Amino acid sequence: MKYLLLIWAGLWRKKTRTILTMLSIIVAFLLFGLLQGINQSIKAGLGDTSNNRLWTTSRMSAINSMPISLMDKMQTVKGVRTIAHLSFFGGYFQDAKNAISAFAINVDGVATVYPELNITQAQIDAMKTTRPGALIGRPLAQKYGWKVGDKIPLGTTIWTKKDGSNNWAFDIIGIFDPSPQFANSPLGSAFWINYDYWDETRQFDNHRVHQFITQIDDPKQATAISSAIDKLFENSPDETRTQSENAALQAQLKEFADIDFIANSIVGAVMFALLFLTANTMMQSVRERIPELAVLKTLGFSGGAVSALVLTESAILCLIAALVGLLLASFAIGAVGSVLGAGTIPPVVILEGIVIAVLLAAISGLPPALRAQRLNIVDALAER
Amino acid sequence: MSTLVSLHNVVKRYKRGKQSVEVLHGVNLSIEQGEFLALMGPSGSGKTTLLNLIAGLDQPTEGEVTVAGERIDRLSGGKLAKWRARHIGFVFQFYNLLPVLTAARNVEVPLLLTNLSSAKRKQNVRAVLELVGLADRATHKPSELSGGQQQRVSIARALVADPTLLVCDEPTGDLDRENAEEILKLLQMLNRDQGKTIIMVTHDPLAADHASRTLHVDKGRLVDTAVRSAA
Amino acid sequence: MNIRSLPQRVGTSSVVVIGIAGVVAVLISVLAMSTGLIRTMQKTGPVNRAIVVRTGSSTELVSVLTNDAALAIADSAGVKKGADGHPLASREGLLIVNVMKRDGTEAVAPFRGFTQTGFAVHPEIKLVKGRLFQPAVAEMIVGKSAQRLYSGLDVGSQVKLRGTTWTVVGIFESGGNARESELIADLQTLNSAYQRGNGSQSVLVVLDSPNGFQTFKDAITTNPQLQVDVATEKEYGTQQSDRISKILSIVAYVVGGIMAVGAIFAALNTMYSAVSARAREIATLRAIGFGPMPVVVSVFVEALLLAMVGGSIGALIAWLLFNGHSVDTNGGGFGGQLIFDLAVTPTLVTLGIIWACVIGAIGGLFPAIRAARLPVATALRAV
Numbered sequence: 001m002k003y004l005l006l007i008w009a010g011l012w013r014k015k016t017r018t019i020l021t022m023l024s025i026i027v028a029f030l031l032f033g034l035l036q037g038i039n040q041s042i043k044a045g046l047g048d049t050s051n052n053r054l055w056t057t058s059r060m061s062a063i064n065s066m067p068i069s070l071m072d073k074m075q076t077v078k079g080v081r082t083i084a085h086l087s088f089f090g091g092y093f094q095d096a097k098n099a100i101s102a103f104a105i106n107v108d109g110v111a112t113v114y115p116e117l118n119i120t121q122a123q124i125d126a127m128k129t130t131r132p133g134a135l136i137g138r139p140l141a142q143k144y145g146w147k148v149g150d151k152i153p154l155g156t157t158i159w160t161k162k163d164g165s166n167n168w169a170f171d172i173i174g175i176f177d178p179s180p181q182f183a184n185s186p187l188g189s190a191f192w193i194n195y196d197y198w199d200e201t202r203q204f205d206n207h208r209v210h211q212f213i214t215q216i217d218d219p220k221q222a223t224a225i226s227s228a229i230d231k232l233f234e235n236s237p238d239e240t241r242t243q244s245e246n247a248a249l250q251a252q253l254k255e256f257a258d259i260d261f262i263a264n265s266i267v268g269a270v271m272f273a274l275l276f277l278t279a280n281t282m283m284q285s286v287r288e289r290i291p292e293l294a295v296l297k298t299l300g301f302s303g304g305a306v307s308a309l310v311l312t313e314s315a316i317l318c319l320i321a322a323l324v325g326l327l328l329a330s331f332a333i334g335a336v337g338s339v340l341g342a343g344t345i346p347p348v349v350i351l352e353g354i355v356i357a358v359l360l361a362a363i364s365g366l367p368p369a370l371r372a373q374r375l376n377i378v379d380a381l382a383e384r
Numbered sequence: 385m386s387t388l389v390s391l392h393n394v395v396k397r398y399k400r401g402k403q404s405v406e407v408l409h410g411v412n413l414s415i416e417q418g419e420f421l422a423l424m425g426p427s428g429s430g431k432t433t434l435l436n437l438i439a440g441l442d443q444p445t446e447g448e449v450t451v452a453g454e455r456i457d458r459l460s461g462g463k464l465a466k467w468r469a470r471h472i473g474f475v476f477q478f479y480n481l482l483p484v485l486t487a488a489r490n491v492e493v494p495l496l497l498t499n500l501s502s503a504k505r506k507q508n509v510r511a512v513l514e515l516v517g518l519a520d521r522a523t524h525k526p527s528e529l530s531g532g533q534q535q536r537v538s539i540a541r542a543l544v545a546d547p548t549l550l551v552c553d554e555p556t557g558d559l560d561r562e563n564a565e566e567i568l569k570l571l572q573m574l575n576r577d578q579g580k581t582i583i584m585v586t587h588d589p590l591a592a593d594h595a596s597r598t599l600h601v602d603k604g605r606l607v608d609t610a611v612r613s614a615a
Numbered sequence: 616m617n618i619r620s621l622p623q624r625v626g627t628s629s630v631v632v633i634g635i636a637g638v639v640a641v642l643i644s645v646l647a648m649s650t651g652l653i654r655t656m657q658k659t660g661p662v663n664r665a666i667v668v669r670t671g672s673s674t675e676l677v678s679v680l681t682n683d684a685a686l687a688i689a690d691s692a693g694v695k696k697g698a699d700g701h702p703l704a705s706r707e708g709l710l711i712v713n714v715m716k717r718d719g720t721e722a723v724a725p726f727r728g729f730t731q732t733g734f735a736v737h738p739e740i741k742l743v744k745g746r747l748f749q750p751a752v753a754e755m756i757v758g759k760s761a762q763r764l765y766s767g768l769d770v771g772s773q774v775k776l777r778g779t780t781w782t783v784v785g786i787f788e789s790g791g792n793a794r795e796s797e798l799i800a801d802l803q804t805l806n807s808a809y810q811r812g813n814g815s816q817s818v819l820v821v822l823d824s825p826n827g828f829q830t831f832k833d834a835i836t837t838n839p840q841l842q843v844d845v846a847t848e849k850e851y852g853t854q855q856s857d858r859i860s861k862i863l864s865i866v867a868y869v870v871g872g873i874m875a876v877g878a879i880f881a882a883l884n885t886m887y888s889a890v891s892a893r894a895r896e897i898a899t900l901r902a903i904g905f906g907p908m909p910v911v912v913s914v915f916v917e918a919l920l921l922a923m924v925g926g927s928i929g930a931l932i933a934w935l936l937f938n939g940h941s942v943d944t945n946g947g948g949f950g951g952q953l954i955f956d957l958a959v960t961p962t963l964v965t966l967g968i969i970w971a972c973v974i975g976a977i978g979g980l981f982p983a984i985r986a987a988r989l990p991v992a993t994a995l996r997a998v
Binding site: 014016017020021023024027028030031034035059060062063064090092096097099155157158237239251254266269270272273274276277280281283284 | 626630637640670672673676677679710713720721723776777778844870876883887888891
C-alpha cells in the first residue's frame, strides 16, 4: 500500500499521456461492453433454460396452415401439458399503414402457455361470452387510446368474410398488462380475437390454424417431445415442424444477421488496436523514466521490486479505465436496451471485460517491466 | 577508528563491443569510519567507477570489496539491493528527484523499504529535512525549488535511512559558487557533527578542500596525497 | 539523438495509423453492407417497370390479386404493348419455401411464378446454364446467387419443396437484382401444385414512356374495381430495404463514431508525444527566429499524413476482405433470404478517408497549438 506513492508518481509523470491513454481504454471497453453486452443479452434470452414452450408449424412453410384437429393427437404425447393455437389475422386499423398484429387464438390456451402476459380469468371468461370480443395488450391500447368497450373495425387484405366483405369489427373486452420482458414483443402488443368466431366467419382455410404453442412439463424434455410430436404426423399431408421456442427465435435471428460474428469481429479489431496503443504507451513511459528507475535501484529497490512497480502501474491504468468503460456501457445499455430487448449488461460480459483488461495490462506491461528489472544502474545513470 | 571500506586488488573491465577496456588496474584502498574523503581526477580516470564499486552499484571484475565488514563483491541481485538500502546514501550530480512527488515524499522513498509505520516515516523525514534546513519547503515539488535546494533534498533523502556511508558523485557539479559552498558546508557539518563517513567524487579542487583527505585517481590508479586535518 | 529516437517514433506513429485504419475499416465494411443491399434492391432492369400489389400489403407475400384484377391492370393506360400487341404485364405469384444453405443451416427462399409474359417483362433475366422450364411440368430455374448459397440446386437435381418435387433445369442471372436470390417456375404449375387457385401476388408492368408512371398510376387508382397500391419498381425496392439499411447505417455510425473518438485520443497521445520529443528542435527553430506558424503547420500536417495513411490502409482492408463478399439476410419482407454482395464503392472509400482526416486533424490540432505555445527558454534547457 505504501508503494502506492511510487506507482502514483509513475502514472502521473506525464499527465496528458496517462489521461489520453486511459480515455482510449475507456472508449475501447465502452464499445466492448455495448457490443458484447447486446450480443450476450440476446443469447441469454434465447438460452433461457426454464422456457417450457414448443413451437409447431407446418413443415412446408411457416405461412402454411395446419388442421386444428392435430391438437387432439398432440395432446396424447407424454409430457405435453397445454396446447395453445395461434392464427395470423393481421389486419389494419382505418388505414392500410396502421398494421395490427391480430391473432385468432384459444384464449384459455394462450393464457396458460404464456403466463407472462398476465391474462386474468375474468378476461378469459369475457372472451368466451363475447364472440366478436378482442383482448388487447396495454402497449397497443395506449398507442391508439382504446378502452374496454370500444368497438374496433379492422380491415384486411386476406380474410374475406362469408358475406363477401373484408370489414371485421371487434369489441374490446379487456386489456392485459404483459410482464416487462414481453412488453416490446409482438405478443405483448397483440390484438387477440376468438378463433371460433373467426373460423366461422371467414370464407376459406376453415378449421385450420397457423401455429401451435405447446407447454410441456419439463423443459429438458424439449427435444424429445418435439420429435415425438413430429413423428405423429410423419408422411401425412400435414407434416409438422416442432422445436423449442428458444431454437425457433434463434433461427429467426440468424436469418437476420450473424450478430455474434459481427460483434466479435469488431471487438477483436478494437482490442488489437488498443493493445498496440497501450503497449506503446507503457514502453514510452518506462523509457523516459529509466534514470528515475535507476535511482530507485540505487536506493535499494531490487530489480524485482522495480518491475513489479511497472506492472502494477500498467494494471491500475488498464483496470480502472476498463471498469469505467464497462460502467458507461451498462448505462448506455440500460438507456437504449429496452428497444433491443436487452435491459442490462450480463455479468458474464463484465467478467470477460475484466479478464481482457488484465491480459491487456500484462501484455503491455511485461516488456517494459522486464526492461526495468534488467536495467543496469551504472549504464542508466551514465546515459544522463 | 575502524576501517569501514577496504578494497584489495580491485580490477574493473568493461566490454565495449568486441574490445575489453580495463578501467581500474588493481586498486588498493582503505577508508576509516568518520572520514570525509574526496576522490579527484580527470574525466575518464575511473573515479566514478571506483565510487560505484564502493557503493555497491557495480561489481569488480577481480579483487575484493569489503564495506562495513561485508564482502559486497560476493553479494548479488536482491541481496546487494537490500544491503545498499541499509548502508548507502547516494547523492547524485543531477539530484534525480522524482518530479511528481513533493520534497517530503521524495525523502520518504528509501523508508518505504523498511518496516516503519507511516507516522514514524513522516517523523524521520521531518527530522532530516530540518537537518538540511528545508523543513519549510517540505510540500514543494522539485520544479518549485532551486538547484541548491533540490540538492539538499537529495542529501536529506540520502540520510533518512541512517546509512553507514554517504556517497556523493559530483554533488556540486551543477551548482553555482554560492550554492556549491552551502552544500559543501552542509556535508562538512554532517561529517563533523553527525560523524557521517562521506566519500565524494569531484573534479573541483575547491570542493576537495572541504574534505579531510583527498585521493587522486589517474588512468585507473590511485595517487595518494597528504592527509589533511579537518580545516 | 534523433536517429535513436526514430524507432520509438515509428512505434508511436504506427499507433495512429493502426487505430485509424481500424476505425475506417469497420465503418466502410458496415456501410458496404447497406450500400450493397440498396444497390441490389434498387437495381431493377433496363426497362422502366412498376409493381402493383393489393392495398395495404407490406410485402408481395401478403398481397392477393384475382385474375380479373390482373387483367384490368394489364389493360390500363400507360402499359407498354409488346411486339404482338399484347400488354407487357406480368402476373406473378410468390411463396416461400424451406431450403438448406450449403453450410447446413436452414433458410427460406422466395419461389416465384411467371407466366410466359414474365420473361418479356423482365428481359434482363438470362439463362447461363441449362434451359427454361416447360409449362405444366414441375420444373424450375434458379437464380445464380440462390444456386450458390443453397445446396442441391444444380442443374439436373431434384428438390422437394413443400411436398412437391421439382427439377432444376436451368440457372439464370438478372443483372444483379433481387431475382437472382429466387427460384422461378411456371405460375400455373406453381398454383396447381400448391392449390392456390388462380390468383397471383403482384403484377409487374412495363411503362410505355419514361414518364409513363403517372399516367399508369392515375389509371389504376381511379379504377373503382381495383383496390391496389402501385409504385415504380425502384421505389418499391427502396421501401423493402429501408428498414434494414437504416439499422445498418445506425450501427455503422454509432460504432464507427465511438471508435473514432477512441482514435482521436490515440492520435492526440501520439502527437503530444511527438511534440515533446522534439521540444528542443522546435524551441531551437523558434529561438532562431521562426514564427509559431511553421511549427503548427508541420505538426498538423504530420498528423494528417499519418491519418491518411491509416485511412487508406483501412479502406484497403475493407475492400480486400469484404468487397463482393456475399451476405444474405431475411430482415425485410423479402419473402426469404435476400442475397447481396457487399459493395465497397469509391464513395465509401472517400467517406472513410475523410473520417480519417477529421480524426487526424483534431488529433493534430491541439498538440500543434501546444507546440506553438512552448516557452522557448524552458524547452531549450530541457534535457
